[in-house]
Amino acid sequence: MNNPIIATFSIAACDPDRGEWGVAVQSKFLGVGSVVPWAKAGVGAVATQAFANPAYGPEGLKLLEEGLSAEEVIKKLTDADLQKEDRQVGVIDSSGRAATFTGKDCYDWAGGVTGKHYTAQGNILVNQETVTQMGDTFEKAEGPLADRLIQAIQAAQEAGGDSRGKQSAAVLVVRDQAGYGGLSDVAVDLRVDDHPEPIKELERIYQLHQLYFGETKEENIQLIDENVKREMAGHLFRLGYLKSKDVDDKVFYESWTTYLHTENFEGRELDQGKVDRKVLDFMKSQPGEI
Template identity: 90%
Template sequence: MNNQIIATFSIAAYDPDREEWGLAVQSKFLGVGSVVPWAKAGVGAVATQAFANPAYGPDGLKLLEEGLPAEEVIKRLTDDDLQKEDRQVGVIDSSGRAATFTGKDCYDWAGGITGKHYAAQGNILVNEETVTDMGNAFEKSEGPLADRLIRAIQAAQEAGGDSRGKQSAAILVVKDQAGYGGLSDIAVDLRVDDHPEPIKELERIYRLHQLYFGETKEEDIQLIDEDVKREMAGHLVRLGYLESKEVDDKVFYESYTTYLHTENFEGRELDQGKVDRKVLDFMKSQSEKS
């Protein structure tokens, strides 16, 4: 088998309510996230795999930006490609229209499906259910697009997955000004390049991503009364930010602020006298500093 073939399953999708485009992918291939997923906010998403042509990514996004629908984009990409029968590609356009293509020479099982706002495809799979269950899971799931994409590839793996095994996974979601500090359109861009359980590891780091970069919800705001302060001070002592739990408010809040900034929780920093419960839960889960 050609070592450039990426035995893969992926899903490209669109959320019209949140105006998000994205992809999730798993493969028996090192660093699949560097090849398969491509997306641009307000434009669409492209997954290029099998005997992958990396040019399908930027070229496909350019065609989408020109206003071509997903099916026409795939036609343009494959028409002049002499190796198109070895390729696989899925496309979502700016309106959420979906298209997928599987060349007749892709290794079995290979194929794809489209549904409302998604294209799911895969090659060298255990069975067709890998793709159909991926689509069904996406259709039935709720919440942010990233959550739905991860649930979809989890269902694909549970249905059979890549017949050669598993090695890497990735997720990419774009939305206008949804990136760090509102200065980019990359809402989520996470990769697991080499791991025995890549989807589980991808979900773990995605949950960390949401913890660090998500916004505090109203129901997660906890007032720091004396009992909560005592509990937090105990954690700050255990983690090396305080020498004693018996400190005045000034020292306590200074040490807590240092903790927040050291752990990159600036986005969950609240007014003095309040703590995000997710931060408090994270503090409880941490081991002592070595």
């Protein structure tokens, strides 16, 4: 029995300056994020697709951790695989070296490119430009690795994309102690398993991720003067956190703290008298009674 083909385009990359490794992927395949992307902080990243061999992920990371280069990892993985000509894999190592492999039996268009700190590959694509544009966009993009990876797959889709259509997308980025509470290395792990516009939906939930887990920037700190307090109290009343818009400071700040903790904004909670504009904008956008 043949495995379903993961008709896919992906990019595996790193940002040595930030100490980040990751993968972004889009596919005409249900839940592609459960199969293709693999990464380990300080070690590297692997994207395995086509007639995907999921073992390439953990085994590839193990070999990288042992000190093998990206090219050596791909050679070792494929030499031991009797179905390698049906496979496609991209690897980025701890030094930012990249390698990609496309078996000769992968369905056209299939292939990959490598560049500075990235490898981009795809199969059953509309055209080669899907892959080249993915790489070019990554090289020109700025910001955290997750931003650059998502921009890259967005550009790939616009350049042609998967010839069979769109269904799922994912982004995985790791960095030392970047996870929740500093207790894991998973900085970003977001998946859209089934959606008519998976990359757009991935971008939407990534922006939510940044809102909930990103840090407050200095330029977004707003002092709560009487006008701002009046505005905030109005929204807290509208959303059911206050019984009246006209309350004293004690009741106001108690309700504001309740709102922050209810909405999971503890990471953006500031000293009394200050508010993160990003949180305030989110509150304004929430539906509620007028």
